[in-house]
Amino acid sequence: MSTARADASDEAPAPSPKTGSRPDAASVAGERDNWQLIVGLEVHVELATATKLFSGSANRFGDEPNTNIDPVTLGLPGALPVLNRQAVELAMRIGVALNCTIQPCSFHRKNYFYPDMPKAYQISQYDVPLNIDGWLDLPDGFRVGIERAHLEEDTGKSTHMGGAGGRIHGSDASLIDFNRAGVPLVEIVSRPDIRTSEQARQYVTELRGILVAIGASDAKMEEGSMRVDANVSVHHPGEPLGTRCEIKNLNSVRSLGRAIEYEASRQIDLLESGATVRQETRHWDEGDGRTHTLRTKEDADDYRYFLEPDLVPLVPDAEWVNAVRTAMPPLPAARRATLADASGAPVTGEAIAVVVDRGQDAYILAVAAAGGDAGRALVHVKEAFADQGDNPVVPAADVAGLTRLELEGALTATQAKAVLADLVENGGGDAAGIAKAKGFEAMDTGALESLVDDAIAANQGAWEKYAGGEDKAIGALVGAVMKASRGQADGGAVTALLQSKRGE
């Protein structure tokens, strides 16, 4: 359950945030040294099924309120749940992708009252969840343990009327839409292995990439199909773990990072001033950059978990598990490695991360298969295909043709960009033909050298500085050549000529 209940009772003023970015607790020196940050993340993911977890109403975002309803969704008297096969399939894919053990499991009732809880209990998994004991590796190889990933049903959605900013505080009524009630969720609980806010951000980003790759969810934090709660505590290494606070209402990866940093500092300030950290749930306020008390542990309900008598155990047989394993597509980490091999770019670099995240790595491999250069293609796709989605309109063969011209030296980098822009605008085309139409001809060495000689002659001062060892002076000379050639000279070739004239 992770919809935030913004019952913002303000406590004593929190330490005011310092200006500038707050460094991670672990990296702050001086009076803050020797603090270790411990973070565990709970991520709720809405599964991409057609229908709800326990009933046949549509699992669809954005429909008119209360139009995807049935007796189970509304908690009507006499309603009975029946488990959605596809939800189990997707939950198993998540388990496999996160290296979990998939086990026979059962469902429990978690009993508590809330207006968006139609049965006044949530059907979830308690002591025997479907997936346990897995892990997720961050791009740099750091391993975060996954304790469990289990199935549970989502709640309805409440909107609050009359209060400031749509919050509960000060509202005079709330309105409930049950379209979302019963939507299948998988709750993924990490072990408290994360030590920095950056690791937390990477964990969520990598997890998202995996969920999208396996088709389990579109995992969009901003839309609520992936919700992240952070458990944060601090302690001195070697000493017992500190009291942890749960942070809710994190609507983006950026908020996650900021909230962890704020919370770490808040806790350190408290402890260093001799106070204690109270175990509680806190609400992140993006507006003021602080966390605020939502509810304390004493308010916590007794959920009275017991086995759901309306359901029977789920025992995924070896055949089903193997089928899920065999059908697993390559995950982002593997795809990054493949793309790095093909393109020569660094596997932890931004270009590879961005392109794989967009799902455009297969496209680059197709360009290579069509005789093109993966390295050049990577650069082009990263820079020009941001809006193209995972199935770019431009035929891979056309981009392949472009990269071949580049490698032959027939096009400068600038010229190549222009041709690429053309390909994107027209949804494809023949690179050579486009280049010719634009008048892009490769300058032969003789013509180039003659331009270089002209530039030297017209810029004697710069030449003498450059020849004398001042490398920076080359800029004026290259600029003169580019101007004279109306941009058609290849910058790299010009530089090489100047270098050789200098005697290198």
Added chain:
Amino acid sequence: MSAEHTTAIEIASGVRAGERSAVDVLEQHLAAIAQGEGAIHAFNLVLTDEARAAAAAIDAAVAAGNDPGPLAGVPVALKDNMCTRGIPTTCSSKILEGWKPPYDATVVTRLKEAGAVIVGKTNLDEFAMGSSTENSAFGPTRNPHDTSRVPGGSSGGSAASVAAGFAALSFGSDTGGSIRQPAALCGVVGVKPTYGVVSRQGLVAFASSLDQIGPFSHTVADAALAIEVVGGHDPGDSTSIPRPAPDVVTILGDGVEGLRIGRITDLPSGADPDVVERLEAAFDALADAGAKVVDVQVPAFTYGLTAYYLIAPSEASSNLARYDGVRYGLRVDAPDTNSMYMATRAAGFGDEVKRRIMLGTYALSAGYYDAYYGKALKVRRLITDDFNRAYEHADVLLTPASPSVAFPFGDKTDNPLAMYLCDTYTIPSNLSGDPAMSVPFGTGAEGLPVGVQILAPALGEPVMFKVAAELERRAS
């Protein structure tokens, strides 16, 4: 109240053959209701107009050469905890007073498809919690044999509706004996099938792992037909057994030659002498018919009451949490949601319901789960294992259905525990999930009906009905 009643089988065969009019049959039953209902109060709601329309449609179908189904034209009453679309389903509680479900229970759909004519929703102990129908928020039902006495419960209205001739067939629900005990007290047949044989979809849940829907009838044959019509797999109920309804109609004439009838020698005492006498007569009758009476033990039987009164209220406390005034039913206005919950539930639930909710909440709560609910689940296993061992030596077991004949109003209302003891003999079958039924077998004190309970192993409906049919043939 007449001694002769038309059976469902007779009505259906007559209507299907075009020899009887469904409308005429209905009017006879409506006349009985008009004359007798005032004294009995079997119904929360009589569906005069709807029933007339349904009966007319049945006659039209027959006239057009179509077969309306095996219950064609049979006036049927339904316990008011089964969802009927567009028709109030109140569970005899103020918290659901006037609530109209937007859907039909599976059993209701199957009955309609079989041509049944639903004449009304019957009274019950509130949310099926009770053994006398005195816990209804809308007033008690009276036993047609003696209106100063209870009809039993919780399905008192359904039992009385058949006993009084208001319906040829009725349906109730049985969680701890709520079909069998009122059947015994009202002198009719009452059946609790194997858990999972009849769909619970649309039955307002009391205790999910114990509830089952079953029929009340004048004859064993009618009950058998009813089970075949409403029973069988329902994909809408995850606990529904994936098999068709048990085959109980064709075996009714088989007799009991060679069957082993178990007498539980360590059965809890507490049954009145007149009830015990009828049970003994039943053993004699079956022995006379060629069966063999054998002694068996079910040592954990006596712990059934405790296990039940920890398990059932626990599940009920969760099942009844949805009655919170948000989406349907009663709402008592309040300045905030929490206060609204508290006030609504305080006003909407009667004392017995509140008691069981609190008992169940306590039994599940942190620190107490192992001592109460957890322990009760283990006792459930012991009882089931004991039954399974007994069934190695016996084909069916026989016990009283109720410790006594119908008792006067107010006799047990001051002492919840005394009321709970009414279910002593019926509860263990709910815990094990095995089928059981009550068959009228003569009279006891004050000439009031006595029922004998037949217990059978899981999916043992055929042998259970065989024995029931024989007892019915030999009932004095």
Added chain:
Amino acid sequence: MSERISVDDVAKVARLARLDMSTAELERATSQLGDMLEHFADIDELELDDVVAMTQPYHLVNVLRDDVETPSLDRDEVLAAAPEVADRRFKVPPIIGLAD
């Protein structure tokens, strides 16, 4: 009054179950529940360490349904049965004082 359950226990339980009860009602309930729990202590004499809890009468596993949409209930019919409605949604008073 039995020792098995106290008025405080019952008050706590009534709160958990969202049942508003007067002091007199709480005291009466405590007495009745205490008597019941006293009676139910008969199972304490049983040897249960090696006994496996039984939650399901008939052993079934893997009851699943296909991920195929079925028609929604009629919204008007459903909202007509609701205690209070606004803007096609169920309306409730301010959601405060609830632990979740």
